[in-house]
Amino acid sequence: SYELTQPPSVSVSPGQTASITCSGDKLGDKYACWYQQKPGQSPVLVIYQDKKRPSGIPERFSGSNSGNTATLTISGTQAMDEADYYCQAWDNGTAVFGGGTKLTVL
């Protein structure tokens, strides 16, 4: 079965740039999207179709996808961005999620 791999944790200082990767076989041939989840809340879409931002998502969130890796980039990271982030793609009619990355802003 298809797998998406994320680093368990990423740390960033306030105001700096955070990058979270998601790896999967030929992931660049699929669309990737990203979700933010804060404790006790449902996941929220922050990037879809590799690099598009839903309305209401700040411009500091951006995405890319090429080769075997999709990347979520948060520029000028703020304390409110501390959360778990999950990548997701579809493979043969099945939705697949990455294991999640805990972003710590310290």
Place this chain on the structure above:
Amino acid sequence: QVQLRQSGPGLVKPSQTLSLTCAVSGDSLSSNSASWNWIRQSPSRGLEWLGRTYYRSKWYNDYAVSVKGRITINPDTSKNQFSLQLNSVTPEDTAVYYCAKDRSLSWFDPWGQGTLVTVSS
């Protein structure tokens, strides 16, 4: 603005059937461009897609291999809601269950509020 509101019991006994409902507002369940999904989240399994129902001139269902044979997702157009039934549950089915909309093999947005279902006697 589409909203999904979940309902159902939070405790189910082993070997019994887990049943949840997701009420949709702001969109039609019979939309030809939407799919209606169930996803669960647990510490051991992470986020796991369970299946979906969608209307393309008739109703279709797709289910994850991991739960196929135990799962049924049904639409109820009279109430604009859809349901999840998972049979023969074990403690491994303990998780937070979410419903979510997607635009046909795309992104999930929005999500329901989540329901913690515990399988225990």
